[in-house]
Amino acid sequence: GLAPDAGWYAAEQIGFDPKPRLTLMDEIGIHGSVIFPSIGLGVGSIGVPDVAAAICRGINRYVASYCSADTDRLWPTATIPLADRNLAEAEARYAVEELGAVAVFGLSGVHGPEPLYHAYWDPLFDTLAELGVPFCTHGGGGGIRKGLAAERYPAQWVPYHMTTHSIEAMLACLGMLTYGVLDKRPELKIGFLRPGRAGCHSGWHGWRRS
Numbered sequence: 001g002l003a004p005d006a007g008w009y010a011a012e013q014i015g016f017d018p019k020p021r022l023t024l025m026d027e028i029g030i031h032g033s034v035i036f037p038s039i040g041l042g043v044g045s046i047g048v049p050d051v052a053a054a055i056c057r058g059i060n061r062y063v064a065s066y067c068s069a070d071t072d073r074l075w076p077t078a079t080i081p082l083a084d085r086n087l088a089e090a091e092a093r094y095a096v097e098e099l100g101a102v103a104v105f106g107l108s109g110v111h112g113p114e115p116l117y118h119a120y121w122d123p124l125f126d127t128l129a130e131l132g133v134p135f136c137t138h139g140g141g142g143g144i145r146k147g148l149a150a151e152r153y154p155a156q157w158v159p160y161h162m163t164t165h166s167i168e169a170m171l172a173c174l175g176m177l178t179y180g181v182l183d184k185r186p187e188l189k190i191g192f193l194r195p196g197r198a199g200c201h202s203g204w205h206g207w208r209r210s
Helices: 018-028 049-067 085-099 119-131 148-152 157-165 167-178 197-209
Strands: 033-035 074-079 103-107 135-138 190-193
Touching: 018 074, 033 049, 049 074, 049 085, 074 085, 085 103, 085 119, 148 157, 148 167, 157 167, 167 190
Parallel strands: 033 074, 074 103, 103 135, 135 190
Antiparallel strands: none
């Protein structure tokens, strides 16, 4: 179980050991949890394709191993290397077919050769539609140096954090809709995670407290 003084999040425990997570889930009445690795927010956007692919493979194997503690309640997601569409497609297929990933995710900004809604990424989205898993975007990643947030607010964490979570997600959603990503493959599902007030509020609250 959780250490008595671990606090609500107990990150050092539940982040590396699935048993305390399952205990906490029981205590607060949650049946299942889809596991998104926070470190995946950064490594998926590494600009060296082979390096990004290798690190993503390691993270995806780790997450799958973590979720193997109870596959009926812990479900893995896959981090993909956004520096190259072929490597991204290959990792998505491997993670879904071999590791049991229930979703694929990446940052919502511009981190590869083209924005996510560009036709360059069509082979990736064709594969995800074929596999029947959603693609999820998520803001964040303090080391990211491309996209609206990084270009507008360099070295300013609060406005950067607030922009990556909200406006970058809006731009990604707008692009997906207007560039026909979903029109080309109506069966594809796309999620835009944490784009609302949670990310904005946490950034603003942190600045106010400091």
